[in-house]
Amino acid sequence: MSQIHVRANSGDVAPYVLLPGDPGRARFIAETYLEDVRQYAGHRGLLGFTGTYQSVPISVQTTGMGCPSASIVAEELARLGATHLLRVGTCGAATPHLAPADLVIAMASVPNDGTTRQFLGGAPYAPTASFELVEASVSAARTLSVPHHVGLLMTEDAFYASTPQHARHWASYGVLGFEMEASALFLVAAMRGIKAGCLVTVSNDIGDPQLVPDEVLAHGVDSMTRTALETFVRIHDGATPRQGDRP
Numbered sequence: 001m002s003q004i005h006v007r008a009n010s011g012d013v014a015p016y017v018l019l020p021g022d023p024g025r026a027r028f029i030a031e032t033y034l035e036d037v038r039q040y041a042g043h044r045g046l047l048g049f050t051g052t053y054q055s056v057p058i059s060v061q062t063t064g065m066g067c068p069s070a071s072i073v074a075e076e077l078a079r080l081g082a083t084h085l086l087r088v089g090t091c092g093a094a095t096p097h098l099a100p101a102d103l104v105i106a107m108a109s110v111p112n113d114g115t116t117r118q119f120l121g122g123a124p125y126a127p128t129a130s131f132e133l134v135e136a137s138v139s140a141a142r143t144l145s146v147p148h149h150v151g152l153l154m155t156e157d158a159f160y161a162s163t164p165q166h167a168r169h170w171a172s173y174g175v176l177g178f179e180m181e182a183s184a185l186f187l188v189a190a191m192r193g194i195k196a197g198c199l200v201t202v203s204n205d206i207g208d209p210q211l212v213p214d215e216v217l218a219h220g221v222d223s224m225t226r227t228a229l230e231t232f233v234r235i236h237d238g239a240t241p242r243q244g245d246r247p
């Protein structure tokens with residue numbers, strides 16, 4: 001049955017789904033890295049594509065910006081049979097330790113957003129990435145020689161509310177970068193019994209409207225995407241019995 005927002009049917013979406021916020025990035029990833037691609041959704045600009053990477057079926061689904069949209073997409077993907085969701089996004093750096101286009105592999109995200117608050121009724125909760133996805137992402141980044149940081153993000157609603165002072169305050173608690181979807185993806189995945197992870201590349205400093213130069217960000221998106229695809233290959237290979245494995 002087609003979902004209300006992600007207008008796809010069961011069988012359209014692969015178990016492994018990359019989640020960019022930006023529909024342009026979804027199309028770019030699908031057309032650049034996947035083979036045998038077909039677009040399965042486009043309603044409301046939530047472009048979705050399925051293809052293969054090294055023979056592993058993989059989808060790329062736009063989340064849109066912010067937790068309300070990302071939580072809808074995650075819920076509908078779970079209903080469509082997705083088992084592993086891996087965000088491929090951008091973040092604002094909270095600390096000078098992060099350079100432009102650096103890769104961050106999230107372990108968890110501070111939920112400074114209204115969507116998780118509504119789901120949880122205000123109860124305290126720590127939205128956390130799947131260890132399987134974190135471990136496979138770190139391993140993939142190491143193999144591909146992609147420099148990376150592993151740690152805490154903050155998810156927020158109001159892009160323009162954050163200031164450098166706010167960022168430095170949260171950096172003193174270990175927050176590396178700010179973005180707008182991870183907390184809801186981690187929570188919805190936990191509620192649905194599926195796995196979620198989040199990779200982000202640094203597009204700017206918090207409170208600084210200056211984006212990193214296009215060619216630098218393109219390099220960050222490429223490194224992040226290759227890391228994400230290799231992550232899914234590892235998980236798929238680990239889950240698929242090879243010849244000689246015991247039944």
Ligand SMILES: O=P(O)(O)O[C@H]1O[C@H](CO)[C@@H](O)[C@H]1O
Nearest residue numbers: 020021022065089090179180
């Ligand atoms: O580049 P994406 O994946 O959209 O991610 C970040 O960029 C948007 C804000 O500019 C928010 O969606 C934020 O999370």
Ligand SMILES: O=c1cc[nH]c(=O)[nH]1
Nearest residue numbers: 090091092178179180
């Ligand atoms: O949420 C975000 C994403 C990228 N850059 C920011 O400053 N904030």
